[in-house]
Amino acid sequence: MGNSQRFDTVLKNGRVVDPTNQIDGQFDVGIRLGKIATVVETIPPESADDIIDVSNQIVMPGHIDTHAHLSSPFQGSVDRAFGHAMLVESGTTTALDLAGDPTMMSEGMIKRGAGLNVASLMGLVPHQTVSEDDPRPSVLRDAISEVKKRGGFGVKMLGGYHPFTPEASADVVKEANEQLAWVAFHVGTKDSGSDMIGLREVPEITGKGRLHVAHINSYTRGMIDQPHEEVQEALGMIERMRSHWITEAYLAQINGTNGKCDENGDVIYNVMQNCLKARGYPTNEDGVRASLRDGYGSALVERGGRVIRVTGQEAVDIWESVATDASLSYPVNPPTSAFSLTTAKYDDGTFRVNAISTDGGSLPRNVAIERTMALVAFGALSMDEAVTKLSYTPSRMMGLLNKGHFFEGADADVTIVNPGTGKASMSLVAGELIMLNGRAIGRGGTWLVLEEGRQAAAAIGLPYEVIDLENSRLYENWN
Ligand SMILES: [Zn+2]
Incomplete structure (x- = not known):
């Protein structure tokens, strides 16, 4: 490739890991029209419309x-x-x-x-x-x-x-x-x-x-x-x-399950029964209530556009408010x-x-x-x-042949990970940032x-x- 190539975005100076292409080292990733255009040691900054510095990050x-x-x-x-x-x-x-x-x-x-x-x-x-x-x-x-x-x-x-x-x-x-x-x-x-x-x-x-x-x-x-x-x-x-x-x-x-009980007060779903049995709780309404109150189980609830877990009496209240048909979670x-x-x-x-x-x-x-x-x-x-x-x-x-690697022409779907925390710091789909x-x-x-x-x-x-x-x-x- 020549330096005359232009890129919409360049991910600069990251540790690129792409086992399919036997790549693991410091490289620049050039993205054009939503696709991986190149992975090379250095892309001149002037050939990129947008440069994202990913130094010390895993790409x-x-x-x-x-x-x-x-x-x-x-x-x-x-x-x-x-x-x-x-x-x-x-x-x-x-x-x-x-x-x-x-x-x-x-x-x-x-x-x-x-x-x-x-x-x-x-x-x-x-x-x-x-x-x-x-x-x-x-x-x-x-x-x-x-x-x-x-x-x-x-x-x-x-x-x-x-x-x-x-x-x-x-x-x-x-x-x-x-x-x-x-x-x-x-x-x-x-x-x-x-x-x-x-x-x-x-x-x-x-x-x-x-x-x-x-x-x-x-x-x-x-x-x-x-x-x-x-x-x-x-x-x-x-x-x-x-x-x-x-x-x-x-x-x-933690798993995800549902605390629904039937008209006799018995837990309906097999997964939920197993969660209770694992800690010796009865597989009925009393067991569910006690498991939540004790902090063993938690209920899922939406807060600020995200789903979080709550436990104790708050979880019991949520479970009761939907007539036991609540999303619950147990560390099983x-x-x-x-x-x-x-x-x-x-x-x-x-x-x-x-x-x-x-x-x-x-x-x-x-x-x-x-x-x-x-x-x-x-x-x-x-x-x-x-x-x-x-x-x-x-x-x-899944048969997504254009994903999972950085071959030239692959979809520019990228996860960038902070090696210190192990958490993703940034990601792109088709060359566009979706998380920062x-x-x-x-x-x-x-x-x-x-x-x-x-x-x-x-x-x-x-x-x-x-x-x-x-x-x-x-x-x-x-x-
Ligand atoms: Zn599932």
Whole structure:
């Protein structure tokens, strides 16, 4: 390249880490028309319209979060669209909304978007988003094709909350696979739960089906065996299903759940029951109330455009004010499980769990980047490996061929991390700053849709990009 080249923006003097191109060192990144134009030792200042000094900062391809929450299939007590700004403020540039509803996500993006690229899944909920409790394959086929037309990537089963029968769960995977739609599974059926028993059931019922097994760490909380035994079993299962599953794990201790109780005062959802059982609370209204009052659990509430956690009597009041149908959170994820799952590799050096996610967005636990940097500081991951799990592998999972690396012509999605704090200090999407010093400054966003969703995206007027899941890891070597 010659010095005659002009750039819209140059990121100057950062430590650029791009393992795909074997780059780790001090370089300048030249951006033109929203794309990476060059990564070289020095770009003359006069050839740039805008220079951003990133000295002593880490410059990496933007974090792609393969498990976030930006919409809900329900009218929840907290608007999940607040998650756009929350994710952006933690340094994420692209997210898979898991799930959700694509129409609600896109409306939320118009209202509260902060510049993210977002693909959305629809949560499959009996009697709400699918007509039946135990839907026939044809009902599922129609529901999946309909959601693609509304701009969704596909569907997610919420087995820990709204389980189907094992047969219907298997049909969801089969029908999604047949039309190359995304299918994610928070495990659990009417015969199992959101734990190792639920995970063991998945290969039995879905066979060689392709699926995204959501937040693998959530099933290794020590509900059935000791956490370290469950982790080893999960890792063995992942190896056996290596050509059929994609997985992610998150690094936050707190989970996200719902405190809804039935007319007898009993906790409805399996995940919520497990949270209470883990500390010996009864799985009813008294147990929920005591767990919040004691400071074990917390309630989520919106303050100043962000979702935060509150506990004690304030949390009880929030939970009661919405007739128990409140978003709650419990510290049920053992850090040892998250650590082992995040760092485990095959003999060839590739990671067993594909990506590090947040399971955050509107849940206030968007710690993927800072906790990953803590693992780097600890020596458990190299910087290259951190970028691979935060950005490159997630880009392959979703078939986002233009992201996850700094090849010439790649999308100029960049996360800039302060190595001292481990937190993102700045980020760009398509060459535009969307976050600066921990504050979201972006607007709107780019909707990632499949070909079938092109019209829906065009009609709503958001910038959009059509993605082909044939390029995704989910459907690698699929025939
Ligand atoms: Zn989730």
